[in-house]
Amino acid sequence: MNIAYISNIDIPGPTAISEQVLNSLSALSTSSSHTFTLIVPRYAQKNLTPNDVNTYYGLDKTVDIKFFNYFSFLSSKTKKRIHAFLAPLYCMIKGYDLLYTRHQAILFFCLLIGKRTIFETYRIDINFSYRYYLWRKFCYSHKKLFGIVTHSKIALDAFVSAGLDKKKIFVAYNGCGEIMPATMDTRRDYRERLGILEHRKVLGYVGRIGTMKQTDVILHVASRFPELTVLIVGGATRKEDDLAFDDLVKKLKLNNVIRTGVVKPCEVHNYLCASDILIIPPSSVPMFKSGKTVLPLKTFLYLAASKPIIAPNLPDISEILKHQETAVLVDPDNFEDTITKLKELLNDTLLQSQLSEKCRETAKKFTWSARAEKIEDFINIQNHRLHT
The missing domain is CATH 3.40.50.2000 (Glycogen Phosphorylase B;)
Structure with a gap:
């Protein structure tokens, strides 16, 4: 399958979420039978290339990245809001088989246009906060919600408590790179x-x-x-x-x-x-x-x-x-x-x-490559369930 990973992260950047997304996609691109493309806004660096990103994060394999260019006078916050709407439309036009995101607004628009989507998150507050009540009501019951990847069992339990089918949820702990004690x-x-x-x-x-x-x-x-x-x-x-x-x-x-x-x-x-x-x-x-x-x-x-x-x-x-x-x-x-x-x-x-x-x-149990293999297994299992 051709899978589009839609994000609004600012890369290259030192945030934990950008590091997690890039390392996850690098590992998936290395071992998965599916193809992954990261779709992100371009915030400041006009000539930034995927190789630059690879060097900054020290990735084993360069991630395929599609940068969306928005008017430079727009604030980062405005670019993120526009991207949450336009990126799913772009993926629909390009015919991606599956969409993947860590952002609530992006998930909403992906489902709104009827695209199968995986939602990944570490958060538990979205399952009990009144602020997300309408978002939960729309997204959790949507037939195009392909599955949810959480970063902990406590997050999985929060989704189950919110009414989601446990079969749709998978715990994929985060990973690490080189394991080497300091000499x-x-x-x-x-x-x-x-x-x-x-x-x-x-x-x-x-x-x-x-x-x-x-x-x-x-x-x-x-x-x-x-x-x-x-x-x-x-x-x-x-x-x-x-x-x-x-x-x-x-x-x-x-x-x-x-x-x-x-x-x-x-x-x-x-x-x-x-x-x-x-x-x-x-x-x-x-x-x-x-x-x-x-x-x-x-x-x-x-x-x-x-x-x-x-x-x-x-x-x-x-x-x-x-x-x-x-x-x-x-x-x-x-x-x-x-x-x-x-x-x-x-x-x-x-x-x-x-x-x-x-x-x-x-x-050794928590490498990025081990995590990628588990996520691919989850995708294949969910895909099989849908077709049977």
Whole structure:
């Protein structure tokens, strides 16, 4: 089948969604018997080519990309809205067999014009928020809804609770790329570049910073462990989050925090190599208050780095990370529990070694190629069901 993946992501860009989409499509393009084309708006870079995208993300195979050009004077928000309507029409005219998207508005228009569509999402809030009531009523009962791919079992359960047939839903956990523990040479090289002394322990974080990500908790951890170097790899999408983060660093008088800012996805692994322990903010806010962060992509990046992980013991995280096996899980929103368990982990080199090895073994189950094979199986099963 010829499958069009319609998205409104800004590529190349450092967001988790763009990294996830490009790595997924690269793996699908490599192993699938179906052909995939990514259809996205062109936002700024007029001469951007698929090869440029491949280099930026470090993809194994270049993704076939169709860029839609819109008037340059239009805002990004306006381009996204126009794209949600025009891209499905384009796919209908071109005769694509199946459409695929991660965006609610795009799914709506795909179904509205009668095209078979797969919807992929990590979100759970769309299944209970009144804001999405009419969208759910139209989309979930539509006969052209080919299937739903979720990123966690907790998301699958949310769709079932909303009334969807479980046979139409499939859990495809996210993946990771190269699985390779840092060599001492690599670790030393990146520490030298960052100005980190070899003898210091490094607590690393990769991802967006901001209130909804609860990255301020990491800064409070840094204030309790002045002997640690805390490495923050990423930036904020909102200027106010950037300013609030820097203000808190000054308020807490921290001199053990290094913030790299945004880096290319293909370079993230190198910064993970410079770390000794990796952290997911030990808070329930991203999952339960925003509902927009469920089983973050960094979980799999951390596993691939083969480093001990400290993370909140939440329903989504615990689907993948197991306490004292691949991570030290702490009580979410319990700061003192985080401090106590991090201190114990820092003092237990044997546990650090055991966690690292188990992370490496676990990561092998969650490669992008393994994920692509499962998604193709799901597509083939759904296609067979429709024809029988």
